[in-house]
Amino acid sequence: MRTAYGVETVRAAERELMARLPEGALMQRAAAGLAAACADLLGRVYGSRVVLLVGSGDNGGDALYAGARLARRGAGVSAVLLAPERAHAGGLAALRRAGGRAVGAEAAGELIERADLVLDGIVGIGGKGGLRPEAEPLAGAVARARAAVVAVDLPSGVDADTGEVRGTAIRADLTVTFGTHKPGLLIDPAREYAGSVRLVGIGLELPAEPELEALQHADVARLLPVPAAESDKYRRGVVGIAAGSARYPGAAVLAVAGALRGGAGAVRYVGPAGQAVIARFPETLVSDRGPEHAGRVQAWVVGPGAGDDAATVAEVLAADVPVLIDADGLRLAEPSAVRARRAPTLMTPHAGEAAALLGVERNEVENGRLSAVRELAARYGAAVLLKGSTTLVADAGGGPVRVNPTGTSWLATAGSGDVLSGLAGSLLAAGLSAVDAGSAAAYLHGLAGRFAADGAPVGAHDVAERIAAAWRDVVRG
Numbered sequence: 121m122r123t124a125y126g127v128e129t130v131r132a133a134e135r136e137l138m139a140r141l142p143e144g145a146l147m148q149r150a151a152a153g154l155a156a157a158c159a160d161l162l163g164r165v166y167g168s169r170v171v172l173l174v175g176s177g178d179n180g181g182d183a184l185y186a187g188a189r190l191a192r193r194g195a196g197v198s199a200v201l202l203a204p205e206r207a208h209a210g211g212l213a214a215l216r217r218a219g220g221r222a223v224g225a226e227a228a229g230e231l232i233e234r235a236d237l238v239l240d241g242i243v244g245i246g247g248k249g250g251l252r253p254e255a256e257p258l259a260g261a262v263a264r265a266r267a268a269v270v271a272v273d274l275p276s277g278v279d280a281d282t283g284e285v286r287g288t289a290i291r292a293d294l295t296v297t298f299g300t301h302k303p304g305l306l307i308d309p310a311r312e313y314a315g316s317v318r319l320v321g322i323g324l325e326l327p328a329e330p331e332l333e334a335l336q337h338a339d340v341a342r343l344l345p346v347p348a349a350e351s352d353k354y355r356r357g358v359v360g361i362a363a364g365s366a367r368y369p370g371a372a373v374l375a376v377a378g379a380l381r382g383g384a385g386a387v388r389y390v391g392p393a394g395q396a397v398i399a400r401f402p403e404t405l406v407s408d409r410g411p412e413h414a415g416r417v418q419a420w421v422v423g424p425g426a427g428d429d430a431a432t433v434a435e436v437l438a439a440d441v442p443v444l445i446d447a448d449g450l451r452l453a454e455p456s457a458v459r460a461r462r463a464p465t466l467m468t469p470h471a472g473e474a475a476a477l478l479g480v481e482r483n484e485v486e487n488g489r490l491s492a493v494r495e496l497a498a499r500y501g502a503a504v505l506l507k508g509s510t511t512l513v514a515d516a517g518g519g520p521v522r523v524n525p526t527g528t529s530w531l532a533t534a535g536s537g538d539v540l541s542g543l544a545g546s547l548l549a550a551g552l553s554a555v556d557a558g559s560a561a562a563y564l565h566g567l568a569g570r571f572a573a574d575g576a577p578v579g580a581h582d583v584a585e586r587i588a589a590a591w592r593d594v595v596r597g
């Protein structure tokens with residue numbers, strides 16, 4: 121499991137560690153890791169041109185000490201000081217001793233243009249809001265430069281705790297982060313500014329419960345159901361799909377396609393698209409009576425392509441088994457009926473649907489995914505999976521939010537969300553908790569999307585067809 125901790129937690133762990141170490145030791149650990157990452161990126165340090173962008177805090181101090189290490193290995197290092205009188209004194213002295221030089225911001229443009237490597241040490245976890253006006257032109261110069269850009273701890277201007285980007289921020293090729301990942305490094309839009317992320321350990325002792333966690337292959341492999349020798353289709357779980365309409369029969373087919381690959385022993389379909397479902401998947405148990413009369417079901421998926429069928433949504437919500445609510449179901453579900461449920465509920469909105477539920481603009485959700493998913497989970501007393509460029513899963517009762525690491529933008533294709541809901545519903549029926557079912561489904565779905573796309577556009581049915589390959593990849597490690 122990969123984890124991320126917020127600024128407050130990091131600061132507390134740093135204080136605790138600093139009290140036990142000689143002064144400056146932590147910064148030296150950070151700078152050593154940073155310089156090593158820069159050297160790897162440069163290939164040849166000797167003779168390279170390195171520019172440090174240095175703000176007034178310890179983030180600038182890290183950049184200066186790393187610059188000193190690179191200067192000692194023969195790089196030509198220039199530090200652009202944004203606030204010369206407040207630049208980290210020890211770091212500046214070390215850089216000068218190593219043969220580096222310091223210049224004012226007016227010289228930055230030309231230096232950046234000719235640099236091989238730019239280190240962004242403007243601001244780290246001490247930053248609030250986007251870059252300040254005096255630092256903004258540097259972001260433009262960096263974006264135009266051919267140099268590789270390494271962000272120190274975080275790309276300056278992004279919010280470490282939330283992944284929000286308000287105003288201008290530096291775009292990095294690599295972010296070298298210290299002690300732990302910060303939530304912003306794993307959540308868009310900030311994640312995009314970070315480039316690839318390298319974690320440098322500095323010895324922090326962090327609490328058991330992180331802010332964010334990202335499953336990896338081994339974690340998902342432990343969650344996926346495997347039929348025991350004594351299993352039968354009912355013990356493996358029956359998932360009910362109440363989806364599709366005369367107008368949107370395809371949503372039913374795609375949700376069933378996902379559900380058939382999710383480990384349930386049987387898929388039961390109820391709704392008006394039975395003909396289309398059976399034609400494509402003859403193994404489906406099809407019924408045209410309502411969910412209440414469908415027979416045994418261990419978890420329901422309701423909503424994809426459901427049109428305006430509020431009665432079916434209400435009927436499913438009244439069932440005392442886990443329910444996944446997606447798409448039209450999110451609009452049709454009575455909030456009080458969701459809150460009143462005792463069995464687990466998993467809601468799977470995309471940003472537009474989440475915005476409608478929260479009564480805010482879509483871009484507010486896209487810029488503040490973490491707070492949106494937490495807010496929805498708290499309001500509905502349900503687990504919530506927020507889809508999109510970063511998929512997040514929050515539990516009803518708070519705790520760490522799961523962030524999915526496998527997604528690909530090729531999944532932004534009509535119907536791929538229907539496949540995801542069928543898959544997650546199947547895992548619910550197999551007995552996973554709402555958060556585990558949602559996050560394992562997002563993981564497999566993302567991986568299946570990557571396998572299916574392999575660099576070219578795909579349709580949602582292609583994604584469904586590669587779920588088995590993703591599953592195999594996960595369990596084989």
Ligand SMILES: NC(=O)C1=CN([C@@H]2O[C@H](COP(=O)(O)OP(=O)(O)OC[C@H]3O[C@@H](n4cnc5c(N)ncnc54)[C@H](O)[C@@H]3O)[C@@H](O)[C@H]2O)[C@@H](O)CC1
Pocket residue numbers: 134135138146147148150175176177178179180182242243244245246247248249250251252255272273274277298322
């Ligand atoms: N505390 C520690 O033990 C360690 C800290 N480290 C480094 O220290 C950083 C945190 O240092 P600080 O607490 O000094 O804070 P920062 O250096 O992140 O930022 C504080 C400074 O930036 C300015 N600033 C704030 N918001 C800004 C904005 N939007 N645009 C431009 N300037 C802005 C502030 O005026 C302040 O002077 C970490 O990110 C990490 O790089 C590392 O050396 C590891 C050890």
Ligand SMILES: Nc1ncnc2c1ncn2[C@@H]1O[C@H](COP(=O)(O)OP(=O)(O)O)[C@@H](O)[C@H]1O
Pocket residue numbers: 447470506507508509510511527528529530531532533534535536537538539540565
């Ligand atoms: N830019 C993106 N990057 C990664 N995944 C994405 C992106 N956009 C959408 N997705 C994923 O694609 C799927 C689309 O689901 P959804 O929006 O419900 O579409 P539909 O309703 O057409 O099925 C979700 O799993 C979502 O997380």
Ligand SMILES: [K+]
Pocket residue numbers: 179240241242243244271272273274275276
């Ligand atoms: K930075």
